[in-house]
Structures are given as structure tokens and as C-alpha cells.
Amino acid sequence: MPANISTSAITLLTGSYTPDSGGEGPGIATLRVDPTTGRPTYDDEVRPLPVSGASFLAAHPSLDVVYSTNETEAGGVSAVARHDDGALSPLGDPVSSGGANPCHLSVHPGGEWLLTANYGSDTAPGTVAVHRIGPDGRLLEATDLVVHQGSGPVIGRQEGSHAHQVLVDPAGRFVLATDLGADAVFTYRLDTRTGILERVAVNPLSPGSGPRHLDFAPGGDLVFSADELSSTVTCHRYDAATGVLTALSSVPATTARDVANQPGGIVASPCGRFVWVTNRGADTVAAFRLAGTTLEPAGEVPAGGTWPRGLTLAAGHLLVANQHSGTLAVLRVLADGTLDQPHPSVSAPSVVCALAL
Template sequence: MSDRSVGRAFIGSFTSAGGRGIVATAVDVRTGALTETGTSDAVADPTYLVATHTAGGPVLYAVSESAEGAVAAFDIAGPAPRPIGTPVAVCGDAPTHLALTHGHLVTANYGCGSITVLPVADDGTVLPASAVLRHEGTGPDGDRQLGPHAHQVLPDPSGRWVLGVDLGTDAVRSYSLDTAKGELTLHRVTAMRPGTGPRHLAFHPAGGHAYVLGELEPVVTVCRWDETGGVLEPLGEVPLFPEGVSGPAYPSELVVSRDGRHLWVALRGTDTIAVLALEETGEKAEVLAFVPCGGHWPRDLAIDPAGIRLYAANERSGDVTWFDIDPRTGIPQRAGSLRVPAPSCVLLI
């Protein structure tokens, strides 16, 4: 196998549930198959990952979804992740997500409902937190929305804004980032329908629309995104529940195809992947089909760099399953799987 036919993927997992930390794999780009190359359990519960390239080589960052809450950096030039320095506290409880933008890591701290900013040095090491912003508010769900629960952070396609998705307050917040000071300033709060429990958000590749995924109610809210004003405007909802299927569904992740024609959503509980067709502008979405996720409790979805395969991290069955995507219909067809205990996310680079 030539170097051009090999990619890499990294899988985060719950060490508290038997996972082995970060699992590094080689990817056969011709078939999508994953082959494990090494692991690192240097931090507890590394449940979400991002990667970048520095002057010293590729670096991987992981949140430690623990009560203390931390971010750790790893050298991934070799077959197994190698820790760089020591984990850095996020000054928040149970970070579930992180993003890298303008030389800063930003984390969503679910337990306490806050957002943390941590500068990144030129060599890729993580510096102490430069800002922590706590969300405020509640929602109607007496079990899950007694307070704020930040679940995701990500930059918008223009790079001008950082968005924070909060399950506990039924809201998406947009922030501006002062890169010199490493500080976030709240710009706008966009309310989602009460009780939907927004978990994650994904942008259409054209940049003018975004899709907010509810966890407490299986629904996608289609929104217009104004990058000039930093304004998110809800336009309508698309329910996500397979006809004739009983029992609850807990959406976990959504990804948009590279060409902007399809949207895929992982549904825990029903153990399915919803396939949605998107209008050319991205303004309308329609459910086409539901397909089995290949395991149990799909926590994450990821698309490969070529845009031809979809990967599902099935947390409770302990596997990562990959699918070939039909380029016409967007329907994923199962192609294989790799045993990985308690996987939480998949990152393909």
C-alpha cells in the first residue's frame, strides 16, 4: 500500500467505561478500512478531538470529560499519540467539545455550562485559560435543563465568530474572539424552541445556513446564518423519528456532505442514521431514509476527507462502523467495522 493510499483517523473513547483512551488508526482510503496503530490513555475520558499542523508536526488536542476538566495535546507524527506537556485545566466541569480557531482552543463545558478559551503556543502546547464565560438560564425539562449545559463550540465558516450550543438553555450563542487578549465577547443569543435541548450545530458549505440538532426532542432546526452581522435566524424544523419505530430517540451528531446536498444525523435509542436531502441553497431539508448505524448507541458521525464515506462511533456496542455513501441518493451502505471499546468520537485527517 503506497503512502497516498493511507490516511489517518483518531478515535476518542470513555476510559471510565472500558475505553482505551485515544486510539490511532491507519485508513485504507480505497476501502475505508481502519487498522489500529497505537493508543494513549494519558488522560481520562478523551471524548472529543481536533487536530492541526504546527511547525513541529501534526498535533492532536483532546478534552478530558472529567469533573476537573482539562485539555491535552499529543504529538501524532508516530503510530501512537504521544503526550506533549501536561494537561491544562479548563476551569470548568465535564468539557464535551472543543474547537481550534485563530490560535486558540475553545471548549464547551457541559457540567457547569461555560465556555473556556485557551491560547495555543507556536509549538502546539496549550497555555493556561485566558477566559471563562458562564452561560445563564434554564429550560422546561426538569431533569436536563435546570441550568446551562454548553455542549458544543465551533467557529463559523468565515472565522469571524464562535458559536456555543447550549442544551440546558435552549439557545445558541455567538461570540467574537479578541485574539490578542484571548477573550470572548457575547454578541447575540438565539433562542431555539423550548425543550428541544440543542446539542450540536453544522453549517452548510455555502455558509449561509446552519442546522441545529435537538437532543431532548429529535428535531433539526434549519437556520439562516448572517456572517456579517453574526445573526442566526431559525426558519423551520424537521422532525427526526422513523415511522413505526417505538421508544425514544436521542440525536447525537450531524454532518453535512461536502457538496451540500445531504445531511446525516446519528440517532441513539433507535440506533439509526437519518438521511436528509438539502435544497441547493441549504434553506430546506427533507428526510429521505433511516438506515441502521451498524451497532448500538451511535454517539458520533464523521465524514472522510474525500466525502465518500461516513463513520459512526457506536458507543455501547464498542465499534466504529464505516459506510460507503451513494453519491446520488446519499444513502450510506455498511462496508466494515473496527472493534473499539466505548468510542465517543472519530476524527479523520
């Protein structure tokens, strides 16, 4: 089985758009995932925490603390404490993300820095922010804010830069930030003493591709991109010594025709042989098999809802956050990397992401 298997129930936190951020969700909710079936059920003993615009979640590597974007025009990030009984509570007040519409964040492996991608707006460029994390997990002062520059050929989406994801490479050496508006992946080095980002490379991608999210193969030598605007999935060679990406192969994200499609979440299997992508528009999850450095389609199944966005691997299943239908669906991963038809989904209004703990 190409997925992680657990023998006990898995805690799952979902993030959703709240009424003050254009959705109907509760913010952050807690579920339990059955390790055998992968099916999630709400933990009725844990009340949802109303975090505004909780569009992406990331866990601290050593503390029971989770960080959430506050995806609004004002832009913020929140720290959330998880208690022994599973209860959630704010850990300090939200802090400014330094830009508009923060849509992704990650914690540096050392646990001392939070990295946030601010998508920006029609008038504000995409940016990447760095915040210091205190010993108890609280968010402290911002230490850096880098502004992306660039544009692309897609009218209405690429007049300016739009940072969409920020993550640390598997070696912990570089920080990579995708930019949907600039058709590029920016590579930075983080000074872990000062929290300052130094740009070391700008990796151009195909014009009009609109890179949204990346995921690394386990070895760290390959990285896969979900290209939102060209509706493709691309395999890149990653040079861990320089932070440079080189595109190797690209395939359509969906076999659906005559439908406007935008890939959303992307996950590489722990064994490194498979990649899965959500398709917003086609409303599917597509599986791909890696043959050397070439991605080959390996099947496509319904997402169990509409506008599938976040994709999370847990207990040998993929959990799909279907934003527009407000459902969290379950797809079993088969031994050959293909996907079973979705199990009955659970209601999750305006859900956009999930984090397995």
C-alpha cells in the same frame, strides 16, 4: 460523490471514555482508513495513548498536534503530539478546562487559541473556556471563561445551562456555542490579541429542543442543528455579519416510533446538498436532502451498533462511533446522499468520536 475522496490511506484517531471516566476504552487510538472501502484497521505499530475521558478531538491547523477533552467532573484538556512514525505522546501536562465535564473543543483557525465547551453538572452551569496555544502547540494559560445562563422546560435536563459545542464560523469572525440546557446558541467575538470572548448575540431555539451540535453548509449561510431533546434536525439561516441564527425548517431526526431518541453527531456534505445525523435510541444514521432551505428525509439505515454518537466523513464514507456496543462502523455515501448498509464494524470499546487527519 458528495464526500471527500483520498487516494492514500487516511489516519483516523478515535477517542473513548476510559475507566476513570466511566468507560472501558483506551483513550486515543490510531487507525488507518482504506481510501476505497472506507474500512478502518488498527495501526498496530502505534500504541493507544491513555488520555482520560477523550470524548472529543480537534487538530491544530498547522502543527502535528491534537487536542482532547478530559471529560470528567474535574474537567481538563490535553495536547497530544503526533510524531513522524505516527506515535502519540503528551505535549505537556493536561490543564484545567475551567468547568465540569468538557465535551467539545475546537482550535481557532489562527492556531493560537483553544476553545472548550464545558457541559457542567447538576450544580455547575455550562461554560466556555479559552486557552492560549504556544508556538509548539502546548496549552498555556486560560485567558477567559464565560458562564452561560438559562434553562428549559425538560425536567432533569434543563434546570440549568449545559454548553455542548463550541466552533468558529466559516468566515472566522464569530464563535458559536450551543447550550442544550438553555435552548440557545450563544455568539461571541474572540479578541485574538487577548483571548477574551465578547458576547454579541443570544439565539433562542425552540423551547425543549436542546441543541447539541451544529454543522455549517459549505457557503456558511446555512447551519444545521442536531436537537437532542426534541429529536429534530433544524435548518437555520446564518447572518455572517451579525452572528445571528434564524430557524427556517425542522424535521424529525428519525422515522422510528415509540422509541426515546436523542440525535448525536451531525455532518453536512461538502457539496451542501445533504445532511447526516446519528440517532441514539433508534440506533440509526438518517440522511436528509436540502431542498432550498427545507430538509427532506432521504433514508435511514442501521448504525452498525448501539448508541451511535460521533459521525465522521472520510473517503466517501461515514464512520460511526457506536458508544454502547463499542464498535466503529462504516457507511458508504451514495451519489444521491443516501447511505449503504453498514460494513462489518471494528471493535472500539467506549468509542465516542473520531478525527480524520
